[in-house]
Amino acid sequence: MTGSEQAPTFDIDRPEFWELCYQQGRTPWEYGRHAPPLETFMKSPYRLPPGKVAVLGCGTGHDAVYLARMGYEVTGIDFAPTAIQSTYQKFLQAGVAGKSAFLLQRDIFDLHEYTGYFDGIFEHTCFCSIDPAHRRRYMFSTRDLLKKGGKFLAIWWIGERHGEGLPFSVSRDEIFELYDGVFSFDIVYEPQDSFPQDQGKELLTLMTRL
Numbered sequence: 001m002t003g004s005e006q007a008p009t010f011d012i013d014r015p016e017f018w019e020l021c022y023q024q025g026r027t028p029w030e031y032g033r034h035a036p037p038l039e040t041f042m043k044s045p046y047r048l049p050p051g052k053v054a055v056l057g058c059g060t061g062h063d064a065v066y067l068a069r070m071g072y073e074v075t076g077i078d079f080a081p082t083a084i085q086s087t088y089q090k091f092l093q094a095g096v097a098g099k100s101a102f103l104l105q106r107d108i109f110d111l112h113e114y115t116g117y118f119d120g121i122f123e124h125t126c127f128c129s130i131d132p133a134h135r136r137r138y139m140f141s142t143r144d145l146l147k148k149g150g151k152f153l154a155i156w157w158i159g160e161r162h163g164e165g166l167p168f169s170v171s172r173d174e175i176f177e178l179y180d181g182v183f184s185f186d187i188v189y190e191p192q193d194s195f196p197q198d199q200g201k202e203l204l205t206l207m208t209r210l
Contacts, residue, residue, distance in 0.1 A: 022082035037191035051119025057126030061087025128167035
């Protein structure tokens, strides 16, 4: 979630908070298309290997439908009903719903039956939108969802925030310290084609689950 607009004051760990954001149009992270750095990376020789890819906190589904169109078996995961419905409509329009694209209206911390199920994971501004107290739990969730040797592609929002409001502050060092020893870092760089509002505030990493 990026932008300076304040969201309604509720428990961010509950879907009701995010559902109200969508219903009231308080979605500064919504740019109306998939992330340009994702497309650039996926057209490179280092793109994710073929397989099952989970998109965590998929929102309205722009990134998820792009990956499905690229030939992956995609599972978009979000717990806000409006986000799930918007993603489903995009899957339908792309002709991939129920074929190579699926949805889970679930909490990303409650997916234990999918342990070791996915070949890849994609994250884009999900990490900066969860309570910072849950970040280590998030790391273990990404580890558990992946097969050994699975790939974790992430576009992290990197920035320092003062005061209340989303997104929460994230540093490069925190990412490295959190994932070191659990994942190997294969590729790390600052995208040059981020959305204008996010220029200089994103870090792309490709990791492998050890």
